Amino acid sequence: xxxxxxxxxxxxxxxxxxxxxxxxxxxxxxxxxxxxxxxxxxxxxxxxxxxxxxxxxxxxxxxxxxxxxxxxxxxxxxxxxxxxxxxxxxxxxxxxxxxxxxxxxxxxxxxxxxxxxxxxxxxxxxxxxxxxxxxxxxxxxxxxxxxxxxxxxxxxxxxxxxxxxxxxxxxxxxxxxxxxxxxxxxxxxxxxxxxxxxxxxxxxxxxxxxxx
Amino acid sequence: xxxxxxxxxxxxxxxxxxxxxxxxxxxxxxxxxxxxxxxxxxxxxxxxxxxxxxxxxxxxxxxxxxxxxxxxxxxxxxxxxxxxxxxxxxxxxxxxxxxxxxxxxxxx
Numbered sequence: 338x339x340x341x342x343x344x345x346x347x348x349x350x351x352x353x354x355x356x357x358x359x360x361x362x363x364x365x366x367x368x369x370x371x372x373x374x375x376x377x378x379x380x381x382x383x384x385x386x387x388x389x390x391x392x393x394x395x396x397x398x399x400x401x402x403x404x405x406x407x408x409x410x411x412x413x414x415x416x417x418x419x420x421x422x423x424x425x426x427x428x429x430x431x432x433x434x435x436x437x438x439x440x441x442x443x444x445x446x447x448x449x450x451x452x453x454x455x456x457x458x459x460x461x462x463x464x465x466x467x468x469x470x471x472x473x474x475x476x477x478x479x480x481x482x483x484x485x486x487x488x489x490x491x492x493x494x495x496x497x498x499x500x501x502x503x504x505x506x507x508x509x510x511x512x513x514x515x516x517x518x519x520x521x522x523x524x525x526x527x528x529x530x531x532x533x534x535x536x537x538x539x540x541x542x543x544x545x546x547x548x549x
Numbered sequence: 550x551x552x553x554x555x556x557x558x559x560x561x562x563x564x565x566x567x568x569x570x571x572x573x574x575x576x577x578x579x580x581x582x583x584x585x586x587x588x589x590x591x592x593x594x595x596x597x598x599x600x601x602x603x604x605x606x607x608x609x610x611x612x613x614x615x616x617x618x619x620x621x622x623x624x625x626x627x628x629x630x631x632x633x634x635x636x637x638x639x640x641x642x643x644x645x646x647x648x649x650x651x652x653x654x655x656x657x
Contacts, residue, residue, distance in 0.1 A: 338559065340649020343642045349566075350573045350639070356589055357574040357581070496588055542585075 355442075363498070367423040368536030371416035376529035378412045379521050391476060391520035392469035406462075443490040450486035454479045476520035480509030480527050497542075501535050562607045563638045567592065567600045572627065572635050575610060580626035601625060609634055 338346075385405055386393045394405050457478050461471040484505025491498030505527055512523040563569055570590045575581060581589070587597050604610040609631030613624050627635070 338645055340646050340652075343645035343649070346569070347639070347642050347646065350569065353570050353573040353590070354577045358577045 363539045364420045364423045364427065365536045365539030367416075367420040368532045368539065370419050370423075370536075372529050372532030372534075372536060374412050374415060375532065376525055378409060379525040379529060381408060383521055389521040390469075390473065390518045391524075392472040392518070395467055395469060395472060446490035446492070447483075447486035450482040450489075454482040457482075470517070473517040473520060474513065476523045477509045477513035477517065480505050480512060480523065483528075484509060497535070497539065501531070504531060558641055560634055560638050560641075562603060562609065563634055565600070565603075567596060568604055569638075571597075571600060571604060571625070572609060572631060575625060575627040576632065576635055578626075580624045583623035583625070586625065604631065607631075607634075 382391070382394070382405065383389065385401055386397050394402055397405070458475050461467065461475055484502045484507075486502070487505060488499050488502025491500075491502055508523070508527045508531070512519070512527075516523060563572055567590070571586060574586060574589055583597065583601075586592070586601075587594065590597070592600075601610065601612055605612045608628060610625050610627055613626075615622050615624075
């Protein structure tokens with residue numbers, strides 16, 4: 338074996354170990370917790386403006402609108418923090434080195450689509466008189482772009498995240514084309530329920546693997 | 550001058566690409582199911598069965614077969630012997646790379 342072949346082998350080994358590590362550390366419990374947070378956020382949103390249409394938040398007071406935005410921002414930040422903390426804890430529990438490169442790959446895959454979703458959200462909300470039909474696009478746009486990011490992140494892991502990504506994209510398309518006026522329901526079904534189901538599936542699979 | 554690396558220094562059981570992939574995946578997981586390994590490495594049932602049997606016979610992995618309800622559930626994990634063999638193999642690869650780099654530096 339020459340040095341080039343040995344180098345190729347080492348890179349191949351590294352790729353396989355990263356993929357296996359990503360699977361072991363898939364944060365199932367974080368997905369469940371994040372999904373439950375979103376469901377609570379959807380319930381709170383409904384309580385705020387008594388409608389299933391996110392565009393109806395334009396009819397509430399400016400203070401309530403600010404509280405609405407802060408609440409969803411906090412849910413997003415909390416979701417990311419939960420994922421980071423629980424993944425690190427899982428790595429420690431299994432005695433694995435912190436998965437720097439896989440985590441970075443997953444973050445890099447998600448960042449562009451999340452950034453685009455944030456820009457579009459600002460574009461839809463910033464005008465002095467936001468148009469309700471544009472505000473209705475926010476949830477489907479987030480579903481499709483988040484799904485794209487998860488799908489791309491899943492390219493470095495096993496099939497399950499890719500399936501989740503495709504499910505988000507498909508649900509986003511349906512929400513955009515047929516149910517734009519039911520953003521609260523779309524968010525609850527996708528970011529809420531779908532995350533819970535995915536998280537439970539991952540936890541179940543990991544328990545199967547860990548069972549003696 | 551350091552000893553040249555002889556063909557016998559390379560563990561033939563681990564050197565085969567599929568078996569190396571199985572061992573590498575198990576090196577960072579407590580254990581993996583047959584289906585997860587198959588999916589992760591893009592292998593067929595037959596391919597994974599044959600290579601895991603070789604690793605099992607060499608004492609590098611433990612294959613455990615059980616039933617979940619009526620469905621068979623096979624899991625695999627790396628043994629201490631397998632982990633040491635993997636570490637030795639990685640060390641051999643590093644030595645080959647280092648020597649290649651050194652030879653290139655000497656010639657330039």
